[in-house]
Amino acid sequence: MNEKIQLALDMLDIQLNQPLQTALEVCARCGICAESCHYYQAEPSLEHVPAHRGEQLRKAYRAEHDFISRIYPAWTGAKKLDEPGLTALAEMAFSQCTLCRRCTFNCPMGVDTPLMMRAIRAMATISGTAPEMLVMLADTAIEKGKDPTFYKEIFLDQIKDMEIQLQEITGNSEATIPVEKKGAKVLYVALAGSHTILPHAVIFNATKEDWTLSIFEASNYGVFLADMVRSKEIARRIVDEAKRLEVKDIVIAECGHAYAAYRWDAPNWLGDEYNFRIRSIIEVIAEYITDGRIKVDPSAIPEIITYHDSCNLARNGGLIEEPRYVLRSAASNFNEMTPNRHEAYCCGGGGGLVALPEYEDRRLTAGKPKADQIRKTGAKIVVAACENCRLQISDITHHYGLDVKVSALADLVVRAMRLPKTLPGHEVERLFSSEEVLVPIDK
């Protein structure tokens, strides 16, 4: 057995905890999961049936762990893992599953197929079979965390420019974007790009929130690699920053995987219980509206809007009603997609897929069910509270010829605040080239 395969199998053993073994054992192969997958909806073929995907890992698992399969592999379809097999597994886990968990919710057994796909991703990462782009993005973030001083100066210059814009928009010459303010209540962690800072700065200034901006980005590409070591290192930068600044809340930008990573996974990776809360900006905005700290005028947005539930925020994160509350407050014409909430279709861009140009065709094909859903709402604006979803929805609306704009939740709220000046056009752009990640604030 070559070293790659040994590493992959060792990683499978490391990950073989109760939930994973259960997922590997419990599937009855009833096939009822097929239509739950957006890949299958877009292209009904066997390779897109979640049970079939799970079987690909089960073959290797049974060959190592099942008595009958070792004696008579053909009986259970067991197959020893080899290098072509590992490559095929990696290809499947990174390009044909967005880890959206819709199949799990639809499985009568509760088979956690995404957990198996994560196991494969971890096997691929440790054996060097994972997509290079994801590895590079994760490593870049780790390097930046080791010595942020190099980037900080450029970052602060960009923030100064942004502050001028902020003051113009709000008509408030004292509006600021504080960075590394010790003792602030809120540490806001944005993404790469001013579009995830400026609208939020408007909101924080309007509410007179005691806040500060993180010098790091919320993205965590270690998550997509299912690499606990990298995920942990990337998360640690922000957790350490929060501890150093003695904040009370970490507030994560509109980003699905980052919210899931920091809110639900980081305490487990870091083995820590924090003395600060980790919240999404969506929860915070909803609270501001309820408390009357920001006033929104729904007549400011008369267009039909619809909302896309990011899988990481809704199905995997429990943020389901909060964004709807914000939208119903800020817009006058809100149409739900069908299905929605925990039954919503993945847009097809999750699991790191939007960062992988080699799988663009598959991603666009898998986005068809979402495009069809959007079309049926008659919406002119699609709101998504996740950067990757927005990128994907922008791509699929273009690809399938939909006449809709894609917006972040905060952008819409700022528009409904009826400020003296509107936000600059924040076209969603692809921000995954290494240079742009090295210098996160690009505008």
Place this chain on the structure above:
Amino acid sequence: MNIIIVQLLTVFGLFLGLLGMYLRWREVSQRPMPVDRSPKKGDPGRGVAYALTMGMLPWAKESTRLHTVAYLRGVGFHIRIFAALAVLFFSPFRNLLPPLIRTILVWGLGFGVLLGAAGGVMRIVEGNLRRVSTPDDHFSVWMVTVFMASVALSMWREVFIIPMYIISAIVFVYIPMGKIRHCIYFFFSRSFFGRFVGRRGVLPHPITTNAGGTK
């Protein structure tokens, strides 16, 4: 063949099956269970209760709404498997049962045989299902169907009692080795799912506050 001998054979088969299932259960129980340190948004207990009850209802999932007949077929088949096991355990007292009860069992389990056979045929006829199935999957569904038929027939005529015991012994021994062992993992799987959705406040649908947050 002496009925006592076949009964002992069945008991021995049951013992081996239970031992195998225990070993399977112990194996999974001894695997690490990830500790969740993240603050809860909902109630994991409610999530588990939901996953094992309301979450199993045919209208609770899109998949079962789309495939209601297939789902109900599966549910009906599985309920009858447990009924057949109960009948098997009470089979030494078969002659004490009133004829009406025996007739009901024959028809009830007989219908289960049809449901099992329908599942077996579906697995052969439906393209994706056939291709995703292993020989073990086909064998298991037919084996359990034959077991159910033998239990139903034993309620009809005494002559089928000895074959029923022999078939039962084989089924018991095979349970922990083949696909049927998914019964051991079912409760683990639904519980993990329930804990996940409950803890994160996804299901069952929580009561929302004004800000869309949860109580």
